Amino acid sequence: MPETTHPLNFRKSSYSANASDCVEVADTPGASAIRDTQNRGDGHLAFPTSEWTAFLTTLTR
Template structure:
């Protein structure tokens, strides 16, 4: 099944975005998550399968904990 175009997705600010304007927006789709730069949404987006998204978040959390 093809994924929807970015225009058809509902993006929200990621809870992992920084407060200094470094914002990432996320849109959930069945079996995937799509991310884009909130300051330049027309520049494109990346879509991750559920397992890829979980791995990305796990690595991010691990890295944050290591640098805290």
């Protein structure tokens, strides 16, 4: 999992739509961080950009 020294500016994922179970995403150079909107204090998971893109591509098939 990549470490980032850049500030994380989270936004609600467009894949969450109007659902109450939302995830937030923050983009940094070379990585994307994901966290649970309802449990922000639990931290986040970071993925290399290539892995996050592959995941999103799979979701939209």
